Amino acid sequence: MMTRRTAGVLLAAGSCLPIFADQPSADQDLLTLSEQPADEHAPADRPGTARVYWENDGAFHDPFDSYDRHYTNGFTITLEHQPAWAQSLAPYMPFAELFEQQHGPAQTAAGYVLGQLIFTPRDLAATAPVTTDQPYAGYLYGGVFWQRASQYHSRDDVAVLDHFEVNLGMVGNQALGKDIQQWVHDTFAGVDPRGWNNQLANEVTGQVYYRRKWRIDLGETDSNWLGNLNTQLIPQAGVALGSVYRYAEAAVTFRIGYHLPDDFGPGRINDLQSATGDAYLHTGWSWYAFVRTGGRVIEHDLFLDGSNTHNPSLSVDKEPLVGEVQGGLTLSYRANHNHRVDLTWGLTFMTQTVDAPDATGTESYGTFVLSWVKTF
Numbered sequence: 001m002m003t004r005r006t007a008g009v010l011l012a013a014g015s016c017l018p019i020f021a022d023q024p025s026a027d028q029d030l031l032t033l034s035e036q037p038a039d040e041h042a043p044a045d046r047p048g049t050a051r052v053y054w055e056n057d058g059a060f061h062d063p064f065d066s067y068d069r070h071y072t073n074g075f076t077i078t079l080e081h082q083p084a085w086a087q088s089l090a091p092y093m094p095f096a097e098l099f100e101q102q103h104g105p106a107q108t109a110a111g112y113v114l115g116q117l118i119f120t121p122r123d124l125a126a127t128a129p130v131t132t133d134q135p136y137a138g139y140l141y142g143g144v145f146w147q148r149a150s151q152y153h154s155r156d157d158v159a160v161l162d163h164f165e166v167n168l169g170m171v172g173n174q175a176l177g178k179d180i181q182q183w184v185h186d187t188f189a190g191v192d193p194r195g196w197n198n199q200l201a202n203e204v205t206g207q208v209y210y211r212r213k214w215r216i217d218l219g220e221t222d223s224n225w226l227g228n229l230n231t232q233l234i235p236q237a238g239v240a241l242g243s244v245y246r247y248a249e250a251a252v253t254f255r256i257g258y259h260l261p262d263d264f265g266p267g268r269i270n271d272l273q274s275a276t277g278d279a280y281l282h283t284g285w286s287w288y289a290f291v292r293t294g295g296r297v298i299e300h301d302l303f304l305d306g307s308n309t310h311n312p313s314l315s316v317d318k319e320p321l322v323g324e325v326q327g328g329l330t331l332s333y334r335a336n337h338n339h340r341v342d343l344t345w346g347l348t349f350m351t352q353t354v355d356a357p358d359a360t361g362t363e364s365y366g367t368f369v370l371s372w373v374k375t376f
Contacts, residue, residue, distance in 0.1 A: 053077075061367070142169070173202055
């Protein structure tokens with residue numbers, strides 16, 4: 001038998017339900033409503049992501065080429081989330097009104113990045129300045145990025161992502177490239193790099209990136225031994241402006257896999273992964289394989305053109321057109337709706353970046369990306 005106090009508690013609880021769910025009809029039984037399962041896709045929960053990017057041209061990353069040369073190592077950490085302030089910026093970002101007219105309200109994300117890149121010539125034993133190959137250089141930087149994406153729900157639509165990034169950094173001895181490379185070679189063996197005294201001079205840098213991606217679902221393909229696999233095409237275009245790089249780029253990624261994630265393809269240090277996606281996807285294992293091809297038209301590359309503020313500076317002629325092909329695999333595991341772990345490995349082959357006799361042939365490096373995603 002229901003007491004007056006119990007009835008009052010139930011009535012008070014019932015009066016709060018419209019805040020969290022649709023208003024029940026007049027003939028809907030309160031007990032039946034209370035037995036309905038909670039909405040697993042409640043928009044209040046958003047993902048926070050920590051990622052580690054590690055790129056290297058050594059044998060552990062790249063089994064086809066173990067030489068230290070040119071872009072030889074990169075290490076970057078990012079922290080990403082979907083805060084309310086990022087959503088509040090949407091009306092003030094470039095082309096905001098046009099974006100909303102074409103794609104509807106934006107789904108946004110923000111992130112913070114800290115990274116270091118290391119560049120060397122191929123001849124690590126030389127102590128004299130190298131004038132016919134990539135100069136020694138370290139680059140330490142930090143920055144922020146903001147992303148907006150269309151809220152994509154239909155296979156008949158094309159999802160769109162915009163990525164805006166601003167970095168401040170330091171090139172030269174203060175970027176710690178010499179310290180990191182010498183410590184690694186002393187600890188794990190390798191040729192002692194003897195030419196770091198000739199690295200580019202200390203210089204403060206500023207850099208801006210803008211990139212747009214389109215995600216197109218190509219449908220499912222039936223594999224006899226892997227089952228139904230999803231396929232997507234992800235074209236992209238972007239520009240870089242600043243004292244480090246000035247270039248225009250274009251690329252396209254094809255991926256095929258089981259339970260494709262709600263993102264815009266795999267990430268790299270110079271092409272950070274999207275963080276705007278849905279926090280709630282399939283539990284258990286998922287995977288995809290990918291191939292990406294593209295190129296850049298380069299007007300300025302600090303690590304080849306030399307210092308912007310110190311004259312004279314070591315420099316070498318660069319190739320203004322650089323093409324690349326990357327292939328790889330991403331594995332994901334979600335134990336529940338609160339945690340997911342992703343691991344990506346990719347291998348990138350590039351055409352020659354340096355126009356000099358001592359720098360011939362293709363260049364390559366491997367990429368590992370480890371991501372931990374938690375919903376809040």
